[in-house]
Amino acid sequence: GAGVSQTPSNKVTEKGKYVELRCDPISGHTALYWYRQSLGQGPEFLIYFQGTGAADDSGLPNDRFFAVRPEGSVSTLKIQRTERGDSAVYLCASTKGVGNPGELFFGEGSRLTVL
Amino acid sequence: GENVEQHPSTLSVQEGDSAVIKCTYSDSASNYFPWYKQELGKRPQLIIDIRSNVGEKKDQRIAVTLNKTAKHFSLHITETQPEDSAVYFCAASPLSGGYQKVTFGTGTKLQVIP
Numbered sequence: 001g002a003g004v005s006q007t008p009s010n011k012v013t014e015k016g017k018y019v020e021l022r023c024d025p026i027s028g029h030t031a032l033y034w035y036r037q038s039l040g041q042g043p044e045f046l047i048y049f050q051g052t053g054a055a056d057d058s059g060l061p062n063d064r065f066f067a068v069r070p071e072g073s074v075s076t077l078k079i080q081r082t083e084r085g086d087s088a089v090y091l092c093a094s095t096k097g098v099g100n101p102g103e104l105f106f107g108e109g110s111r112l113t114v115l
Numbered sequence: 116g117e118n119v120e121q122h123p124s125t126l127s128v129q130e131g132d133s134a135v136i137k138c139t140y141s142d143s144a145s146n147y148f149p150w151y152k153q154e155l156g157k158r159p160q161l162i163i164d165i166r167s168n169v170g171e172k173k174d175q176r177i178a179v180t181l182n183k184t185a186k187h188f189s190l191h192i193t194e195t196q197p198e199d200s201a202v203y204f205c206a207a208s209p210l211s212g213g214y215q216k217v218t219f220g221t222g223t224k225l226q227v228i229p
Contacts, residue, residue, distance in 0.1 A: 033217070042121075042204050042219035043159065056216055058116070091158070095215075103149070104217060106158040 002026075004107035006092050012113045013082055021077040021110040023092030032075050033104065034067055035091040043091055049075060082114045117142040119207050121220030128195050129228050136190045136223045138205035145207040147215065148181060148188050153222075154201045162203075163190070195227045 005024040013019055025032050031050055035043035045059040049069045057067070064082075069075040079086055089111050093104040118141040128134050140148075149164035165172045165179045165188065172179050176195075181188040192199055202222045208215040 035219075040222070042119075042221045045216060045218060048216060103161040103164070104151075104159075106160070108158050 004092055004094055004105050006090075006107035006110050008110055009108060010111045010113075012115065014115050015082060015084060017082050017114075019079045019082055019112060021079075021090050021092075021112070023075045023077070023107060025073065025075070025092070025094030026105055029094035029096055029105070030072065031095045032069060033093045033095075034075070034077050035093065037089045037091055037109070039088075046077070046090075079112075082112075084114050087112055087114045117145060117207055117209060117216070117218040119205060119218050119220040121205050121223060123223060124221065125224045125226070127226045127228060130195060130197060132195055134192045134195055134199070134225055134227075136203055136205065136225075137187060138189070138207075138220050139185075139187045140207040140218075141186065142207065142209050143183075143186065144209035147208040148179070149206050149208070149217070150179060150190050151204045151206065151219075152201045153204065159204060192225075195225075197227050197229050200225055200227045 007022045033048050034046040037043045047057040047067050048055050052069055052072045064080045067077045089109040091106050091109045093106045095104050121138045146167035150162050151159035152162045153159040163174050163177050163179050165181050176193045178191045202224050204222050205220040206217050208217045
């Protein structure tokens, strides 16, 4: 597609449930990022993929969070045993790739609400 | 890791006046400094960036300055217009292990009063 696509755009779930958020990056972009944005805050780095591998997952807050990118394109962020504090907008971004600082192309985000 | 601080958190200016947003960073390895604009309910979008080999860059009404010695950089918007109203984020990125990890500031909500 022309831009980064994220689904669902909105997700409401109950505390303790499992959630998956999907990101489809710009075609040809090898680098993919997940960020979390809480109300009134800047995007907070979660994890970065270069191709299929997670190059840096240092931003994942705990072991309830996990992300995969099995074929080097679409990525899924998985959150187990959701907590109310997980409520935020989860942003995905892609860029051209390694060693090339440049524009992050963001998706519209997935707004997660944990009741 | 990198820490980016941004201020002010909110800024109100009259239409036509200038607006300045300032950021500091902690990691001397950072060499790329983008600025993103996020309108309400929208995705962040790059408006301008600067690399460490230059001290200033300008694009129409927007300019960025960088002081690597002091580890701070600023966004300047001149002749502000109502459509400039948005949240602005600065960011810093070091090349680490061959890739870029972009760390964002906490944002400045700019309101341009007509």
